[in-house]
Amino acid sequence: MSAGAVPIAPSAKRRRALPGTLVGAVIVLGASLALAFFPSLFAPYDPTAFDYNAIMQGPSWVHPFGTDNFGRNMLSRVIHAYRIDMQIAVFATTGPFVFGSIVGALVGYVGGWVEAVFGRVVDAVITFPFLVLVIAIVSVLGPGLRNMYIAVGVVDWVFYARLVSAEVRIQRRLDYADAARGMGYGHTRIIFRHLLPNAITPAVVYLMTDMALAILLGSSLGYLGLGAQPPAAEWGVLIADGKNFMTTAWWVSVFPGIAIVITGLGFSLAGDALADLLRVNR
Amino acid sequence: MREMPLISVEGVSKRFRFPRTAPDILTGRSPAAVHALNNVDLEVHRGETLGVVGESGCGKSTLARCLVRLLEPDEGLVRFDGQDISLLRPAERRAFNRRVQMIFQDPYSSLNPRMSVRQVLSEALSVHAMRQKADIPARITELLGLVRLPADAAGRYPHEFSGGQRQRIGIARALAVEPEVLIADELVSALDVSVQAQVINLLLDLQERLKLTVVFVAHDLRLVRHISHRVAVMYLGKVVEISPTEALFAAPRHPYSKALLDAAPELDPARRTCVAAARGELPNPLDLPAGCLFNTRCPFAFERCLAERPHLSNRGPAHLAACHLTDFGKPPPATIAAQ
Known part of the structure; x- marks a missing residue:
């Protein structure tokens, strides 16, 4: 062999196909975010304006999603609800994701009895109905929403911590972790710069699922009157508004329900796409 | 007077315990343990290449990891430059980690898949403050040249390289911190033979240019003979023979070393034999034989071997072996006269 540099095989430059799930996720979540940030651009009416001349009207060209018992335009109310529900999706999950991932990384790295104790705490929390x-x-x-975020946060971080700690426990046994220790790097650097980037993928994918679950939970609490408070437009609240007229005015409850399904689908697609994009090449 | 060894391993033992099981607790037994290293003594001198050979499972890799303090010995100690490495203060420990670098066996798991070559090298350079920030890019190019990788490799990630190229990235990472000692644990055993030669020649070249001390752990005898000044033969976590390379290959003084050499396939058909030099399998490292560790397989074992474990003793210039048969393999006087 000559002493010259060895060229790298051109096949190393391979391109990955854009996952179809990513396209779907970008479309659905992009539209959801646009509606959340600029509801007034898309909503044809004021979502809180009463119109006693148009009470409980079914879907029509004027009111595509119909009107409720105060004559409020349901399309506008569903659109304005995007702001609160997307907010729930992000606010309820970000804190648990960050906190749980950090705790999980530390627990997985330290291992030993710390991990054993942590495992029992997780079991206790998980067996309790969420x-x-x-x-x-x-x-x-x-x-109220703020108290709902607190309540979710108390429980939800455990799931992230469990995912990350299991993954860190695997990663810390690989040679590259030993190599980092052998280089004399500090624990903080090894945990957060070397192990966590290789261990975070399952937690990120779960974050997407969890955002969909948060919307469902937020809507459930809204429906029960424990989450967002009327007259705020929130899908759970809207569904609750319509429950008394379900047999005569189905559209009041059904359209907010469809919005929940579509947004949840968007988050699921995003989870699949991220799992693809963040896959580690070995 | 002989110069002080750069690394000295003194009576190092390492056990890996299994978790305590319910029967252990009920019977009060201590949990089972793999005896990976049993009272290892070894010296590494400045500037030499010490080959460490032995079968799989003989504790070679455990020894390598004890040398760089990735594992703490249960008994005994490792001195580097006269200092017990388990007593180093954090700053000293960082300096030790810089001066003694390990290169790993598996080129696929030893590089962080999420870090580009540039990130790997610049991290090593900046954490150990080897260069000013502005000089780091130039040094990275220099390091890549040293291991014969093109400069544009810096922006790439490990999965874009072949096994041999990855192993050279590992070498570049180790060299980035300008170490004095390289511990190479089965450096090339995961590579194709053609690529092995490239990596080995690179290592030899670098050793000469950078005046490195190398501990080369391997199971390939021919390779070890080719590159080592001295060779240590390990069996069941113990050094059974240590000697200058040619003396060992010419006249092994321990029955196990002889068995190991005889087991290597002979290239010359005229010299091939069918005689098995060692009988049976490696004993269970959970339950070591009493006396000499090799007594279960040794064709020359006698009563003393079953009762008493031999220690390393002198067999010639810098030649030590741990066997009760002190005359084993001794060349007849005529050959000595001929030398």
Whole structure:
């Protein structure tokens, strides 16, 4: 062999196909975010304006999603609800994701009895019915979105911590982690610069699922009157508004329900796309 | 007077315990443990290449990891430059980690898949403050040249390289901090033979240019003979023979070393034999034999070997072996006269 540099095979430059799930996720979540940030651009009416001449009207060209018992335009109300529900999706999950990932990384890295104790704490939290616990906490703290975030945060970080700690435990045994220790790097650098980037993917994918779950939970609490408070437009609240007229005015409850389904689908697609994009090449 | 060894391993033992099981607790037994290293003594001199050979599972890699303090010995100590490395203060420890670098066996798991070559090298350079920030890019190019990778490799990630190229990235990472000692744990055993030669020649070239001390852990005897000044033969976590390379290959003084050499396939058909030099399998490292560790397989074992474990003792110039048969393999006087 000559002493010259060895060229790298051109096949190393391979391109990955754009996952179809990514396209779907960008379309659905992009539209959802646009509606959340600029609802007034898209909503044809004021979502809180009463119109006693148009009460409980079915879907029509004037009111595509119909009107409710105060004559409020349902399309406008569903669109304005995007702001609160997208906010719930992000605010309820970001804190648990960040906190849980950090705790999980530390626990997985330290291992030993710390991990054993942590495992039992996780078991205890997970065996407790999530919705019941959240309802109990909100009942004590009082209804409202802020208290709902607190209640979710108390429980939800555990799931992220468990995912990340399991993954860090695998990663810390690989040679590159030993190589980093052998280089004399500090624990903080090894955990957050070397291990966590290789261990975070399952947690990021779960974050997407969790955002969809947060919207469902937020809507459930809204429906029960423990989350967003009327007259705020929130999908759970809207569904609750329509429940008394379900047989005569189905559209009041059904369209907010469809919005929940579509947004949840968007987050699921995003989760699949991220799992693809963040896959580690070995 | 002989110069002080750069690394000295003194009576190092390492056990890996299994978790305590319910029967262990009920019977009060201590949990089972793999005896990976059993009282290893070894010296590494400045500027030499010490080959460490032995079968799989003989504790070679455990020894390598103890040398760089990735593992703490249960007994005994490792001195570097006269200092016990388990007693180093954090700043000293960082300096030790810089001066003694390990290169790993598996080129696929030893590089962080999320870091580009540039990130890997600049991290090493900046954490150990080897260069001013502005000089780091130039040094990275220099390091890549040293291991014969093109300069545009810097922006790439590990998965874009072949096994041999990755191993050279590992070498570049180790060299970035300008170490005095390289511990190469099965450096090329995961590579194709043609690529092995490239990596080995690179290592030899670098050793000469950078005056490195190398501990070369391998199971390939021919390779070890080719590159080592001295060779240590390990069996069941113990050094059974240590000697200048040619003396060992010419006249092994321990039955196990002889068995190992005889087991290597002979290239010359006229010299091939069918005689097995060692009988049976490696004993269970959970339950070591009493006396000499090799007594279960040694064709020359006698009563003393079953009762008493031999220690390394002198067999010739810088030649030590741990066997009760002190005359084993001794060349007849005529050959000595001929030398």
